[in-house]
Amino acid sequence: MPATIDPLDWTFYHNTAREWLIALAIASVVFVTLAIIRRVLRRRFEAPSVGGRPDSTLARSVRHTRYFFMLAVALDLGSNYLQFPPKAERGIAIVTTLLIFLQVGLWVNDIVGFLLHRYATRRAADGDVQSPTTVAALGIAARAVLWILLTLIALDNLGVHIQTLVAGLGISGIAVALAVQNVLGDAFAALSIVTDKPFVVGDSISVDTFSGTVEHIGLKTTRVRSATGEELIFSNADLLKSRIRNWKRMHERGVSLITRVGYETPRAVIDRVPQVLREIVEQQQPVRFVRSHIRALTDAAVEVETLYFVQSADYGVYMDVQQAIAIATLERFGTLGVVIATPLHTIVMRADPNWNAATDSDNGAAPGSDRGAGAANAPGAPGAVVAPTPVSAPAAVQPTR
Secondary structure: OOOOOOHHHOEEOOEEHHHHHHHHHHHHHHHHHHHHHHHHHHHHHOOOOOOOOOOOHHHHHHHOOOHHHHHHHHHHHHHOOOOOOHHHHHHHHHHHHHHHHHHHHHHHHHHHHHHHHHHHHHHHHOOOOOHHHHHHHHHHHHHHHHHHHHHHHHHHHOOOOHHHHHHHHHHHHHHHHHHOHHHHHHHHHHHHHHHHOOOOOOOEEEEOOEEEEEEEEOOOEEEEEEOOOOEEEEEHHHHHHOOEEEOOOOOOEEEEEEEEEOOOOOHHHHHHHHHHHHHHHHOOOOEEEEEEEEEEEOOOOEEEEEEEEEOOOOHHHHHHHHHHHHHHHHHHHHHHOOOEOOOEEEOOOOOOOOOOHHHHHHOOOOOOOHHHHHHHOOOOOOOOOOOEEEOOOOOOOOOOO
16 A cells, blocks of 8 residues: 655645745744844834924834835845845845835935934924925935945845946936036035035025025025015026125124215314214114224215114115114204315316417308307306316215125
């Protein structure tokens, strides 16, 4: 009578049924154990956030541990008890390696996101409204580097010769960089702007002859809303090459006021002008007076220079102070009898050596005609006039925005 074969000894794909069951039991125990550990740790560490505070790094990592990772670990440990052909073992190794590195990438990605979120929260608490843009730029760069490195490491563990791949990527990268160098220049300029922060969204800036308020900082361009309403768009690379004035970060505004006093003013009154200007400036708020002196004696006037600081970055406050000083100066100068100099331009008319009154009369120029009138007013002729022409000039040189 032939001996019966135990069903557990039946062979399936180079392994007996007993070996398959043992491997399946190992894989099941490992998977269930990892699932229980994940559940316990999640309950232990994943407490609700209090006051808007983010979860801890460990809590985020436990929550984002995927079931496919636990299944890959369980199958890898269970397959060690079995014997497979080389091609099958190679396929199992490839699948488990990719799944494990994918999970590692998710863990590191969560850690990067947690750190960037905490950085943005701290910067926002300090009043930095540019934190979202900074976090977005840093997050994109960090995650790109992360996944490239993990991909190369995974390929190296799978036996792929990454030296050739890295060399090919380097050559391709150089070609792409040359093709899009302007775009990359703007992108790196944007990264420099959001990290170095020469200005942030909401700042009032001046670039060359353009002024406005920053509304958006993108990867390629920065958009500024001008005082007259139109939107100004600057390339990030060109913007960093320009000289930028950030008016919002100005704590106080320096003003050099030049007052021109005419020589008709009595000497004793001229001596009092610096002190009068000092009194006028010190009456204004918020203003810090520095000095006031007679700085020069010019052909047309005595120049008095007054230096002071308006202790506010608000342009409206600056203009209010300027207006108050101008009105008070007119009132005090009127009381003291100070004459504000008015520069004169003198027109000198020289005689024409070829002009002959008798010849002009023979040519039919009637007395009283236009030509006769012009000749009569010519220098050297009877009734010649030298006419001074007054030209108004500003009494002060003030900084503009």
